[in-house]
Amino acid sequence: MYLIKKSDVLRLAEELGKTHDLYGPFMEPATKQAMFERVGKAADIDLAAPIPALPPKHALLPHYEKILAYSYDKKTQKVDLAPIYDDRPKALFGVRPCDLTGILCLDRFFLGQEFLDEVYKYHRKNLFIVSQTCVAPFKQCFCVCCDGGPAASEGYDLNLTDLGDTYLVEAGSEKGKKLAEAMGLAAADAKHQAEKTRRIDKCITLFDSVATDNKAWISRVMNRVTTGFIDEAVWEYIGNQCFECGACSFVCPTCSCFNIVDLPRKNGGAHESDRVRTWDSCSYEGYTREAGGHNPRKPVEDRRNKRFFCKLSYSQSKKYLRPGCVGCGRCQWVCPGDIGLPNVVTYIRREIHS
Amino acid sequence: MSYKPGVCTFCGTGCAHLLKTDNGSVDGVFPVQNHPVSRGRLCVRGWNIHELLNTPERITTPLVKKDGALVPASYDEAIGVLVKGLADRKANAAEEIAVLASPRSSNEENYLLTRLARSVWGTNNITLDSDSGHRNSLDVLAAGTGMAGMTGSLEELRSCEYVLVAGIDITKQNPIIGSEIHYAVRSGATLVTVDSRKTQIARLSTSFLQARPGSNKIVYAAMAKILIEENLVDFDFLKKHNDGFEGFANSLGALRDEDISAKTGVSMDAIRAAARGLAAAKSAMVFFSSGISGLDADTISYIYNLFLIAGKVGRPGCGVNPIAGINNLQGGYDMGVAPDLLSGFRPITDAKAASAVSAAWGAPISAKPGRGVHELLESGASKLTALIVVDHDEGIVRHAERIKTIPFVAYIGAYKNPFMEYATVVLPIATYIEDDCTFTNTERRVQLSKKKADAPSGVLPGWKLLSAIAEKSGSKWSYASSAAVMDEIAKITPTYAGISHAKLEGTFGMQWPCDAKNPKGTARLSIEASKTFTFAPVSGSFEVPKPTGDFPSLLMIGKAQHFWHQNNIMRKTSIPLREYNTTLLLYPDGYVDITADEAKAAGVRDGWPVNVVSAKGSMRVQARVTDEVGPGAAYVPYFIQEMISEFLLENVDILKLGEDATIPVRIEKV
Numbered sequence A: 001m002y003l004i005k006k007s008d009v010l011r012l013a014e015e016l017g018k019t020h021d022l023y024g025p026f027m028e029p030a031t032k033q034a035m036f037e038r039v040g041k042a043a044d045i046d047l048a049a050p051i052p053a054l055p056p057k058h059a060l061l062p063h064y065e066k067i068l069a070y071s072y073d074k075k076t077q078k079v080d081l082a083p084i085y086d087d088r089p090k091a092l093f094g095v096r097p098c099d100l101t102g103i104l105c106l107d108r109f110f111l112g113q114e115f116l117d118e119v120y121k122y123h124r125k126n127l128f129i130v131s132q133t134c135v136a137p138f139k140q141c142f143c144v145c146c147d148g149g150p151a152a153s154e155g156y157d158l159n160l161t162d163l164g165d166t167y168l169v170e171a172g173s174e175k176g177k178k179l180a181e182a183m184g185l186a187a188a189d190a191k192h193q194a195e196k197t198r199r200i201d202k203c204i205t206l207f208d209s210v211a212t213d214n215k216a217w218i219s220r221v222m223n224r225v226t227t228g229f230i231d232e233a234v235w236e237y238i239g240n241q242c243f244e245c246g247a248c249s250f251v252c253p254t255c256s257c258f259n260i261v262d263l264p265r266k267n268g269g270a271h272e273s274d275r276v277r278t279w280d281s282c283s284y285e286g287y288t289r290e291a292g293g294h295n296p297r298k299p300v301e302d303r304r305n306k307r308f309f310c311k312l313s314y315s316q317s318k319k320y321l322r323p324g325c326v327g328c329g330r331c332q333w334v335c336p337g338d339i340g341l342p343n344v345v346t347y348i349r350r351e352i353h354s
Numbered sequence B: 001m002s003y004k005p006g007v008c009t010f011c012g013t014g015c016a017h018l019l020k021t022d023n024g025s026v027d028g029v030f031p032v033q034n035h036p037v038s039r040g041r042l043c044v045r046g047w048n049i050h051e052l053l054n055t056p057e058r059i060t061t062p063l064v065k066k067d068g069a070l071v072p073a074s075y076d077e078a079i080g081v082l083v084k085g086l087a088d089r090k091a092n093a094a095e096e097i098a099v100l101a102s103p104r105s106s107n108e109e110n111y112l113l114t115r116l117a118r119s120v121w122g123t124n125n126i127t128l129d130s131d132s133g134h135r136n137s138l139d140v141l142a143a144g145t146g147m148a149g150m151t152g153s154l155e156e157l158r159s160c161e162y163v164l165v166a167g168i169d170i171t172k173q174n175p176i177i178g179s180e181i182h183y184a185v186r187s188g189a190t191l192v193t194v195d196s197r198k199t200q201i202a203r204l205s206t207s208f209l210q211a212r213p214g215s216n217k218i219v220y221a222a223m224a225k226i227l228i229e230e231n232l233v234d235f236d237f238l239k240k241h242n243d244g245f246e247g248f249a250n251s252l253g254a255l256r257d258e259d260i261s262a263k264t265g266v267s268m269d270a271i272r273a274a275a276r277g278l279a280a281a282k283s284a285m286v287f288f289s290s291g292i293s294g295l296d297a298d299t300i301s302y303i304y305n306l307f308l309i310a311g312k313v314g315r316p317g318c319g320v321n322p323i324a325g326i327n328n329l330q331g332g333y334d335m336g337v338a339p340d341l342l343s344g345f346r347p348i349t350d351a352k353a354a355s356a357v358s359a360a361w362g363a364p365i366s367a368k369p370g371r372g373v374h375e376l377l378e379s380g381a382s383k384l385t386a387l388i389v390v391d392h393d394e395g396i397v398r399h400a401e402r403i404k405t406i407p408f409v410a411y412i413g414a415y416k417n418p419f420m421e422y423a424t425v426v427l428p429i430a431t432y433i434e435d436d437c438t439f440t441n442t443e444r445r446v447q448l449s450k451k452k453a454d455a456p457s458g459v460l461p462g463w464k465l466l467s468a469i470a471e472k473s474g475s476k477w478s479y480a481s482s483a484a485v486m487d488e489i490a491k492i493t494p495t496y497a498g499i500s501h502a503k504l505e506g507t508f509g510m511q512w513p514c515d516a517k518n519p520k521g522t523a524r525l526s527i528e529a530s531k532t533f534t535f536a537p538v539s540g541s542f543e544v545p546k547p548t549g550d551f552p553s554l555l556m557i558g559k560a561q562h563f564w565h566q567n568n569i570m571r572k573t574s575i576p577l578r579e580y581n582t583t584l585l586l587y588p589d590g591y592v593d594i595t596a597d598e599a600k601a602a603g604v605r606d607g608w609p610v611n612v613v614s615a616k617g618s619m620r621v622q623a624r625v626t627d628e629v630g631p632g633a634a635y636v637p638y639f640i641q642e643m644i645s646e647f648l649l650e651n652v653d654i655l656k657l658g659e660d661a662t663i664p665v666r667i668e669k670v
């Protein structure tokens, strides 16, 4: 445990920026929207920016990414395959606890199952994560309902907690410890640790008055979702409101659906192509429908059902080692149908009560 | 910080987005939370727009046809071919030259295209592709209120108390407007949907009036009649602001009560409740489809008149709202892209306006309205010999045979498409992210989209290319930038007088009229600004298509709703394309929607092949059994054009009518 003066905290980012592509939260100047993106320099980072509109997921699973280049030589009939791996060292600075939890879910999905995702693995390889404790929630947060925050307990290299004039700096890995030591940070003691706990407790009490947009008592509905006993009319009610835009998946820190397409290379020769991976969504009809075949999840309500099974069932939680929702509230923000996860949880609870 | 703000250019909603543009590739998109309309949302198209912007199918070099094949050329050579082709026809330009403009082009591009057509090439034959429905709407609203555009404001929708969705599949066509309607309902508004198909918005409605195909107009007329009979007319409002109420009221006499339910299939009680709800609400908006096909002028007139007598025009939270399916359809009309219009929706016969325009252009323009390009293509008698097409969608493919016979065809566009093959000369232009430009959404909101990427090497932005064409034709234009083009638009267009790129920068747009009186624009038509509202003339005819014994079902042809399916730019994406075509995976031969009862009567099940037989021909498709259509109705999506085009060609007169047009058919088991 270390301490760093508040006015000095971006020195950590600056140091990381020397060896890493630096990502962090900032207010996009034209739209006044908090984003989490690659920054030009450490000073661009604004740790006080509200929860960013997009989670840092895109640093590991980009919206649109070339993952393979291939060409075919007609004469020799040779196919040349060149995977494109991105193992640039990246530092994510000021990650919110919910988003860090999201990355851990992605890790378990892409790296923890029978199939190891090579592309993700390379993205993840040289990642340095600096998380920050939330000392106050934002309007749409409900991480406390699903153990996604407001403080990180694992997965970071360094974790920052705002103690007023100073930040408490905790190392969660050897890498993190090395950086803190190299920066010559002062040591913190039990008093600072106690102050951190006090601030987290304070944050939790603030949810009542500040985080007013969403509540989602997910533990109440998990059993129901897992057993599948929810009345079809509830899914129909929810499904009727889905505009099939895909946004809920795109902004979700734990959603991992993707699509693969092969495209002729831009300005390339006749037999040169790129394989591109893009975000996809279970809300899209085409995502689950096979050519010529019968779609196992045809109606839109069934696809919604699928999404919430993924977020809220025990079987899925076994894969993530936690619920698939970290409580960031973003899906509620972006949903044209007003059926973000918190509302869906409400509708399922309503059904349980009746 | 690679996410840069801009505007989604798929549909007329004009949602704001942030595009991730790195090293010439567009690697992602994200919504903008503070935009007053889109408020942090995008639809399936908007969320995947980078797939289009990254397509390898760009036109990257000018092409000239030599010995029957298109070969690369320099701009200089290609522009030379175009200029010569048109100069040869200048003497008879009004007969021989026509320009098909695009509702996707920016305001600056479309404005300059009208300048080229009228002042350089000497023709007023200039039309927006896929235009008909929107023109009908603008004509009715301009004549009635003086505002040639949506009279309401989308920002006020959330506080609106009563929403009427008049036959628009809005959650598919303009999803984010559909979302705002949904929010209004969730905050307590009453939503009434009148349609022949049970769309998603119908399912989300407080009340859904499923009218028989071809009878929707009667529902609006009946609502008006009920308001008058029950004395629910806003007489205070009418006394001050109306012209023509008596005439309209009298014309409703032809609609007999006992016919209403019989013709529409909707109960009088439901219509009465809908009418009373409209009268009782403090604010009300109506939404209907515009563009591609949209509604016919008569139906729009009844809708507008209904809102007038309810006193729901020009007041807070009120609006008669034609919804443009394509991003800059409204802007295209604002720029005067029509045979008979100058910018600002002024008739070309308006001598004062015309002289200001020709003074700015330093060249005379003809006061004689031109002819519509579709009309010229359809008429065997037309003397058309040169056609210039910009960035076309699929609307003109039905004229393919005719176009092949036109000696000189030029294509100007950013993306490759099959139409290029007809061209004598092809000129590439930059896309909207490769230069500064403005677009006007369906609620008259003019938004600036800044340059975010470089065009492929050597490819010119539209304003530069059009200037170069003018110059080679002997007219020296002196615009230094696209912003300078907007300055000239502002100078000669009263509704845009206060608009400039500098003023738009850093804002989420301004709604016209924007002038000295309204320097920040005008969100909504207001009673204060327009003293009188005039009732729209109506036909007084309440005929409905009658099925016969041989052809007992009324077939609807879905055009607007399915526009995106066959759209040339959608074909350059992966995910939206996949989504628009998923139904084809289950119904690879195309489908006709019929009710379960109808299917039973025909002895078929979902997915079985059927013949759809009309008096003029038949087509074979698969049956899709659904509750989306009502009894006696059937529905075919137009997007499966390849499969059903012959059938539709035989019924081509129907296709030209509005969305509510029908063909009597019978469904036969194969």
Ligand code: SF4
Pocket: A248, A251, A252, A253, A254, A311, A324, A325, A326, A327, A328, A329, A330, A331, A332, A340, A341
């Ligand atoms: S389901 Fe919604 S609230 Fe939960 S983590 Fe995903 S985006 Fe956030």
Ligand code: SF4
Pocket: A241, A242, A243, A244, A245, A246, A247, A248, A249, A283, A331, A334, A335, A336, A337, A338, A339, A340
């Ligand atoms: S964000 Fe909402 S409308 Fe969009 S796909 Fe998800 S649930 Fe459906």
Ligand code: SF4
Pocket: B008, B009, B010, B011, B012, B013, B014, B015, B038, B041, B042, B043, B044, B045, B046, B047, B174, B175, B176, B177
């Ligand atoms: S509603 Fe229209 S403008 Fe908005 S994201 Fe969709 S296509 Fe783009």
